Amino acid sequence: MSASSFQALDYLEQLPVQTHRKLYEQPSTVLAIFRCMLPHLAKSIVMALLYMPAPFPAADLDAWFRTDSTQTKRGAMFILEKLHITVQKQDDARTLSYELYPSFASSLRQALEGSGSHRSFGVPSHKSEDKRVSVEFLDSYSQRQWENILFYLVGGTVGFRNAGGQDIGTGTKNLLQMAGFFHHGMITREGFTFVLRDTNAQVWSLLVAYLRNAPQLSMSETDILNFLFMLGSLELGQDYSTATLSATQLQMLEDLAEFGIIYRSHKAASTFYPTRLAVTLTSDAGALSQGAGSATGGGSTQKGFIIIETNYRLYAYTNSLLQIAILSLFTHMRTRFPNLVTGKITRRSIGRAISYGITSAQIIEYLDTHAHPQMQKTKPFLPPTVMDQIRLWEYERERMETTQGYLMREFPSEMMYKEYVQYAKDNGVLVWQNDKLRMFFVDSFEVVMAKVKRDKERTQARTMR
Amino acid sequence: MVKAVPGVLVKCDPSIKALILNLDKEFGNQYVIEDLGDEEHLLVKNDRIQELKRRVQEEISKRIETKLDEEE
Numbered sequence: 400m401s402a403s404s405f406q407a408l409d410y411l412e413q414l415p416v417q418t419h420r421k422l423y424e425q426p427s428t429v430l431a432i433f434r435c436m437l438p439h440l441a442k443s444i445v446m447a448l449l450y451m452p453a454p455f456p457a458a459d460l461d462a463w464f465r466t467d468s469t470q471t472k473r474g475a476m477f478i479l480e481k482l483h484i485t486v487q488k489q490d491d492a493r494t495l496s497y498e499l500y501p502s503f504a505s506s507l508r509q510a511l512e513g514s515g516s517h518r519s520f521g522v523p524s525h526k527s528e529d530k531r532v533s534v535e536f537l538d539s540y541s542q543r544q545w546e547n548i549l550f551y552l553v554g555g556t557v558g559f560r561n562a563g564g565q566d567i568g569t570g571t572k573n574l575l576q577m578a579g580f581f582h583h584g585m586i587t588r589e590g591f592t593f594v595l596r597d598t599n600a601q602v603w604s605l606l607v608a609y610l611r612n613a614p615q616l617s618m619s620e621t622d623i624l625n626f627l628f629m630l631g632s633l634e635l636g637q638d639y640s641t642a643t644l645s646a647t648q649l650q651m652l653e654d655l656a657e658f659g660i661i662y663r664s665h666k667a668a669s670t671f672y673p674t675r676l677a678v679t680l681t682s683d684a685g686a687l688s689q690g691a692g693s694a695t696g697g698g699s700t701q702k703g704f705i706i707i708e709t710n711y712r713l714y715a716y717t718n719s720l721l722q723i724a725i726l727s728l729f730t731h732m733r734t735r736f737p738n739l740v741t742g743k744i745t746r747r748s749i750g751r752a753i754s755y756g757i758t759s760a761q762i763i764e765y766l767d768t769h770a771h772p773q774m775q776k777t778k779p780f781l782p783p784t785v786m787d788q789i790r791l792w793e794y795e796r797e798r799m800e801t802t803q804g805y806l807m808r809e810f811p812s813e814m815m816y817k818e819y820v821q822y823a824k825d826n827g828v829l830v831w832q833n834d835k836l837r838m839f840f841v842d843s844f845e846v847v848m849a850k851v852k853r854d855k856e857r858t859q860a861r862t863m864r
Numbered sequence: 865m866v867k868a869v870p871g872v873l874v875k876c877d878p879s880i881k882a883l884i885l886n887l888d889k890e891f892g893n894q895y896v897i898e899d900l901g902d903e904e905h906l907l908v909k910n911d912r913i914q915e916l917k918r919r920v921q922e923e924i925s926k927r928i929e930t931k932l933d934e935e936e
Contacts, residue, residue: 798877803871
């Protein structure tokens with residue numbers, strides 16, 4: 400599972416049951432969730448339960464796992480329950496058993512067997528071959544659109560807006576603002592993280608922002624998600640009919656075309672083409688970087704073009720305005736030649752980057768991933784003195800490490816405290832603990848709350864008996 | 865019963881912690897919810913953390929303002 404699907408999973412997890420139920424009616428959605436959102440162990444469990452005629456006793460499930468892997472199993476079951484894919488059942492003899500949510504199971508079966516007449520995998524249009532748009536065209540189109548968005552974010556901050564690509568639409572601008580990538584004409588920390596991610600992860604984080612914004616535009620979240628998951632299963636270079644789309648989805652077409660996720664020949668076209676950004680939505684394959692072999696758009700996604708010397712001078716072999724803009728966020732740029740820019744990393748230039756909310760780790764990671772092949776001959780790629788100095792310059796300004804979350808306190812007994820700390824640790828939400836004061840800090844409240852609730856129900860059940 | 869207090873956990877050097885506690889006292893307990901026992905942790909109000917960060921930064925630069933910037 401890639402980092403990008405984690406964001407989508409996070410978003411999916413916090414949706415209410417009703418939305419999940421509606422989503423699971425679409426075979427394409429169910430298949431996409433199964434394919435790229437679930438950890439491998441959860442997939443195995445789903446597969447095992449898929450064709451099981453009766454609920455599967457929890458005790459039998461436990462028997463499949465070695466005792467030392469219970470934690471992994473618990474993690475997988477936790478995700479399945481959170482997404483309401485599995486349902487817990489209790490029969491008269493009080494034995495616990497699991498079952499797949501019926502519509503999830505039937506949709507997944509349909510998707511796997513290709514049965515039913517659901518049309519949820521898109522309807523190809525029957526246009527003659529010669530009118531079709533080529534894959535190369537789609538690639539360069541999507542790359543251009545996407546880089547425009549990135550350039551808007553970065554270019555505005557370093558002050559060369561509109562030097563290169565055309566402006567982006569107001570809708571997209573608002574969306575970037577709403578997503579917290581852009582604030583008062585400045586890129587934010589989230590924005591910088593966004594720019595530095597691989598393309599697939601970028602697309603998902605923008606789409607998640609789009610989803611969060613959907614209710615305000617009176618668009619249905621379920622329709623959007625269904626459409627996105629459907630896009631993931633379409634074929635590149637094929638055009639699809641818009642006839643089966645809902646009102647929300649038709650509205651989406653326009654926005655997605657602007658992101659470069661789909662292509663339409665004109666605004667009222669009865670067909671659309673998914674681009675590489677769309678078809679890689681639900682797969683782990685990198686979107687634009689892998690496609691770069693055939694892509695033509697300025698060649699800015701090329702790898703390895705930065706050289707840094709121990710005297711903090713930086714040379715970057717690039718002519719892409721986007722890359723130059725990113726570099727000038729944290730470098731004092733000096734000269735620009737047709738295929739090369741030079742500059743120097745200084746205390747002030749790093750300080751400025753830090754004040755935008757960019758971290759030293761992000762800068763180092765960026766320099767590291769784009770280090771020139773010549774630099775990659777040594778290990779580590781970057782001169783250690785430069786890396787250390789960048790970190791020290793940050794440390795000079797950022798002396799506090801902050802985590803938002805909840806402090807849990809006033810546990811009535813040592814035993815209960817220990818149990819909860821262990822639980823928080825197992826689920827990976829524990830940030831800090833102090834055994835003496837019986838307090839600990841978690842960065843996600845829901846996980847702990849789920850346990851509090853479960854324990855409460857258990858004690859209630861016990862007293863009622 | 866168990867209580868959950870929302871806030872921001874701040875991890876910093878003892879010196880910065882002392883600085884924060886000082887600032888907090890100076891501004892009438894506007895920032896800190898609780899001093900968490902050890903030398904490096906504090907719980908700060910969610911809506912005040914940005915302001916506190918700015919104040920701490922101001923204090924630090926007031927104290928160690930070095931004029932040896934190397935920019936040419």
